[in-house]
Amino acid sequence: MNVPSQGGSGVLSASTASATTASASTSAAPSSSKLVGASWGNTALPALPAGITASEVTIGAQGPTLYCYFVGSDGYLYQSKDKGAWTKVSPAGVTHISTAFEGGVLYSTGTTVGASWGNTAFPALPAGVTATDVTIGAQDPTLYAYFLGSDGYLYQSTNMGAWTKVSPAGVTHISTAFSGGVLFALASAC
Numbered sequence: 001m002n003v004p005s006q007g008g009s010g011v012l013s014a015s016t017a018s019a020t021t022a023s024a025s026t027s028a029a030p031s032s033s034k035l036v037g038a039s040w041g042n043t044a045l046p047a048l049p050a051g052i053t054a055s056e057v058t059i060g061a062q063g064p065t066l067y068c069y070f071v072g073s074d075g076y077l078y079q080s081k082d083k084g085a086w087t088k089v090s091p092a093g094v095t096h097i098s099t100a101f102e103g104g105v106l107y108s109t110g111t112t113v114g115a116s117w118g119n120t121a122f123p124a125l126p127a128g129v130t131a132t133d134v135t136i137g138a139q140d141p142t143l144y145a146y147f148l149g150s151d152g153y154l155y156q157s158t159n160m161g162a163w164t165k166v167s168p169a170g171v172t173h174i175s176t177a178f179s180g181g182v183l184f185a186l187a188s189a190c
Contacts, residue, residue, distance in 0.1 A: 060100025137177025
């Protein structure tokens with residue numbers, strides 16, 4: 001997905017009524033500004049920062065507060081809180097983001113995993129392993145973070161503790177975490 005920055009054309013819109021995932025569609029931008037919005041109620045969000053395009057996007061809420069996120073073409077994770085200005089909430093080099101969970105997002109730079117709240121870093125990844133996808137969930141009060149490793153294993157961190165393998169070898173895809181659990185596919189089963 002390639003959503004143009006301010007002055008371009010395109011609209012970023014939520015694709016479900018529950019606003020848990022998002023997708024892009026293109027149309028002419030009004031006047032000279034590029035708007036980002038949600039599919040319900042023609043909700044407009046601020047223009048993307050000048051010169052930045054969006055790749056991965058997600059949306060979520062915590063109570064009445066709406067959080068929208070995108071990975072920018074500059075490698076940063078951006079957040080808009082309640083349709084406010086976009087702000088950077090990660091270090092440079094973000095390659096993957098999870099679906100928003102209670103207003104927060106898990107992100108990966110490949111060599112690190114972090115969270116959008118407070119630019120929070122998780123423990124170091126196992127030696128020689130990079131994160132190729134991430135997801136997050138909880139079963140109150142426990143927070144579960146997951147990443148798919150370049151070695152084909154699914155790793156889990158409970159309450160930001162050390163990463164542990166929680167799958168057999170050969171994992172190829174992971175789902176959005178639900179109540180602390182995650183569904184995964186094995187290459188041998190595909």
